[in-house]
Amino acid sequence: MTTPAPAPQEGLCAKLVRGWRNARSLNALQALTPHERSRVLADAGLNDLNAPAVLRANHVGTLLPAAMALHGVDGAAVEQDRPDLMNDLQRVCALCRSARTCRHLLAEGCTQPEHALLCPNADTLDALR
Template sequence: MIVTPSKGWLARLIREVAGPGELEALDPRDRSRLRDDTGISDADLLDILHARHVNELLPLALARYGIDADALDREQREVMHDLQRTCAHCGITRACRRLLDDDDVDTHRRVCPNAGTMAVLGE
């Protein structure tokens, strides 16, 4: 796998990587470059890759709040990274999926650790 940093590359990486093994298999210089380019530690990036729900639920949640995930990643990459990290560490993925599938944004706002950020971004 060749990873070249570009606009939205982290979102594409999360969507395209088959598993964390590919990231771990990168040459140490390439991993260092990824770390430097993104400001995300190896551990946080691995957490995001292990947390497959981030790829599915975060874009859905952002859309429910009226936010374009790709535009956010291009325009406010640091904010997107924070949202991804928070989502990766969240323990209520089943409830989140159900609330988003049911379009129950009001309840989602009460339980999602990213809700405050997404509400501000969606204004």
């Protein structure tokens, strides 16, 4: 009998976003002192100004894995080996202002060089290949 592979670790940014979508967690975050809230957000690479944009970024869960695959990066391996780097990739993707264009490019089957012109994570993804 084989043992299943361990599930990849979820990046801190993804955990916070998933957790904050739960009203109780959001209330708990808002109940923190400004200093404590800043520390929690800083741990995820966020601040009071960009956290709302990250919380609204529903595209990260679909576009980032597709972009990683297009650039030849094994997302599960990055998640497992470098959760800190995955956190950064997720945060950059969440703050990207070109999500709609990215979605269309990926749906149309764009090439890696076409996508790299648009994606703020392109250099990091290319370095991971």
